[in-house]
Amino acid sequence: MSLSEKLAPLSDGSPVVLPSLLLCDFGNLEREVERLEAAGVRALHLDVMDGRFVPNLTYGMPIVAAFRRLSSLPLDVHLMIEKPEEYIQQFVEAGADLITIHVEACADAVGALKQIQSAGVAAGIAVNPETPLADIEPCLEHADLALVMSVRPGFGGQKFNPVAIEKLQRLQEITQGDVILEVDGGINEETIADCAAAGARWFVVGSGIFKRDDYNAAVQELTSLAAC
Numbered sequence: 001m002s003l004s005e006k007l008a009p010l011s012d013g014s015p016v017v018l019p020s021l022l023l024c025d026f027g028n029l030e031r032e033v034e035r036l037e038a039a040g041v042r043a044l045h046l047d048v049m050d051g052r053f054v055p056n057l058t059y060g061m062p063i064v065a066a067f068r069r070l071s072s073l074p075l076d077v078h079l080m081i082e083k084p085e086e087y088i089q090q091f092v093e094a095g096a097d098l099i100t101i102h103v104e105a106c107a108d109a110v111g112a113l114k115q116i117q118s119a120g121v122a123a124g125i126a127v128n129p130e131t132p133l134a135d136i137e138p139c140l141e142h143a144d145l146a147l148v149m150s151v152r153p154g155f156g157g158q159k160f161n162p163v164a165i166e167k168l169q170r171l172q173e174i175t176q177g178d179v180i181l182e183v184d185g186g187i188n189e190e191t192i193a194d195c196a197a198a199g200a201r202w203f204v205v206g207s208g209i210f211k212r213d214d215y216n217a218a219v220q221e222l223t224s225l226a227a228c
């Protein structure tokens, strides 16, 4: 299946809840993927952290490749690493379908987005809560997705920062549906509907799924709250 065939159903304006696998059971990834697929998730969000751009370390290409072997769902790879442009080809080879870089992490974000797209993968640009939206505006015409962080990246389980709402509203005005708007951090039953009303269509959820025993109930509840 081509990239556009894979991503088209996820960019039709309907809400997409993406599990952030940061908090999953890494001792049994196969079981976690089975449970998420049974819950009806339509893509997986993979958080790559380098201990430099953010004060935490997670995983890199081998785990992305492991998810690629375990699932045919689109892999949304969120790179929280310095100099992401140096690793793009390796994440493409590991099986990423969409690669998001942080505007704060590279000197030439537009160049990095072009590099991602020329590798045949969709490109996202992420912005931290304290970074002005103006910093990503020049990137938008080269991006398939804009990721608004609603926490300072690095850890799951943090409190939602409402600055994300203003950024989403402004992005919706600027992009007029041409760019997928994704929000990440502190998304749960209390925060998801406001993000949807502000224009977000992709919702990254960590603790809101993995701290629940019933992934299916969590995904269905969040999806219906986002659809209102």
Ligand code: DX5
Pocket: 020, 022, 023, 045, 047, 078, 151, 152, 153, 154, 155, 156, 157, 158, 184, 185, 186, 187, 204, 205, 206, 207, 208
């Ligand atoms: C934050 C990560 C998120 C995080 C979300 O640094 O990019 O994807 O895991 O987790 P929750 O939903 O618990 O805030």
Ligand code: ZN
Pocket: 020, 045, 046, 047, 078, 184, 204
């Ligand atoms: Zn993330």
